[in-house]
Amino acid sequence: MSDHVCTSAARSRPLSGARAWVLLLIAALSATALGCRSAASTPPPSSPPEQPTESDTRPAEPHDADDMVSVPAGTFLMGTPEDELSLIVELCRQINPAPTGCNRERLIAHHRNETPQREVYVSGFSIGRNEVTNAEYERCVSEGGCTARDFDRCVFFAGREHVHGGTLDEVQARDDHPVVCVSWEQAAAYCQHAGGALPTEAQWEKAARGVDGRVFPWGNDWNPLGANWAEGEHTGSVDGYVTTSPVGSFPAGASPYGALDMVGNVWEWVADRYAEDAYAQGAASDPQGPETGTGRVMRGGGYAAQPLAQRTAKRVPRDPPEAYVNIGFRCARPAQ
Numbered sequence: 001m002s003d004h005v006c007t008s009a010a011r012s013r014p015l016s017g018a019r020a021w022v023l024l025l026i027a028a029l030s031a032t033a034l035g036c037r038s039a040a041s042t043p044p045p046s047s048p049p050e051q052p053t054e055s056d057t058r059p060a061e062p063h064d065a066d067d068m069v070s071v072p073a074g075t076f077l078m079g080t081p082e083d084e085l086s087l088i089v090e091l092c093r094q095i096n097p098a099p100t101g102c103n104r105e106r107l108i109a110h111h112r113n114e115t116p117q118r119e120v121y122v123s124g125f126s127i128g129r130n131e132v133t134n135a136e137y138e139r140c141v142s143e144g145g146c147t148a149r150d151f152d153r154c155v156f157f158a159g160r161e162h163v164h165g166g167t168l169d170e171v172q173a174r175d176d177h178p179v180v181c182v183s184w185e186q187a188a189a190y191c192q193h194a195g196g197a198l199p200t201e202a203q204w205e206k207a208a209r210g211v212d213g214r215v216f217p218w219g220n221d222w223n224p225l226g227a228n229w230a231e232g233e234h235t236g237s238v239d240g241y242v243t244t245s246p247v248g249s250f251p252a253g254a255s256p257y258g259a260l261d262m263v264g265n266v267w268e269w270v271a272d273r274y275a276e277d278a279y280a281q282g283a284a285s286d287p288q289g290p291e292t293g294t295g296r297v298m299r300g301g302g303y304a305a306q307p308l309a310q311r312t313a314k315r316v317p318r319d320p321p322e323a324y325v326n327i328g329f330r331c332a333r334p335a336q
């Protein structure tokens with residue numbers, strides 16, 4: 001996986017706030033905590049996770065697999081304005097003491113797939129409040145609606161390398177943690193069995209950021225307790241979790257519609273095929289993504305991605321045949 005995590009929370013409106021959280025972050029972490037590096041290159045945890053130490057985190061309560069939040073029909077601001085891409089570089093440099101990865105041209109080029117920002121209409125729909133869990137997926141397997149995960153084919157982290165095959169650590173395998181190591185096809189099959197479908201990019205992004213173009217689900221300023229993210233070598237020292245957390249553990253990070261973990265915890269497969277210029281070419285009403293292409297899109301950052309990748313506009317392509325240890329999903333349904 002080649003996704004770079006030096007993506008930006010930068011926008012003209014929240015920049016001062018972003019600077020504030022950067023200072024907080026630097027103070028909170030060790031001097032080596034924030035290198036500008038690939039989310040995928042962050043090594044996997046090898047020790048048991050620390051327990052949450054902040055009152056803003058809480059263990060997930062048992063939840064209803066059919067628990068969905070409603071997103072009313074209407075327009076929203078989708079994507080990132082071209083003139084805000086330069087701020088990605090500035091913010092990258094602020095959070096990285098040794099900004100070897102904060103190359104301006106590369107960063108701007110890397111994030112141009114989020115441009116332009118435009119008003120897009122999305123019909124009413126509902127979306128899972130939480131990511132689909134291990135228990136929910138296994139129930140689907142037992143019901144015959146889903147195929148068993150093939151952990152020998154799943155892409156795991158091995159230091160800075162990626163390898164096919166592995167086993168989930170004891171924490172990630174718990175019932176109430178988000179399911180991972182599911183391919184796009186397996187995720188789509190689950191949602192079909194559940195009477196819905198994977199959300200489109202437009203549905204996912206609207207559910208994550210509401211109508212006002214906010215950078216994060218909760219607003220325009222980074223909140224280190226708003227998501228399960230990768231602080232430094234994703235030590236869990238800030239958010240309390242080295243790898244995944246029980247779904248719904250970060251209520252402070254709720255989206256305007258009440259969806260949880262829209263950023264952080266695991267990346268999420270969405271329905272659309274990937275095209276770099278999809279945001280420039282997409283329909284103004286209920287865009288479905290390009291009709292051809294091999295890649296699919298994942299959204300929303302994950303436990304091994306730094307804050308700059310936890311933005312609501314961040315979009316990354318992945319190959320559908322593959323399954324990954326840090327990608328899960330949630331489902332959507334049209335409004336009744």
Ligand SMILES: [Ca+2]
Pocket residue numbers: 131261262263264265266267268300301302
């Ligand atoms: Ca997520």
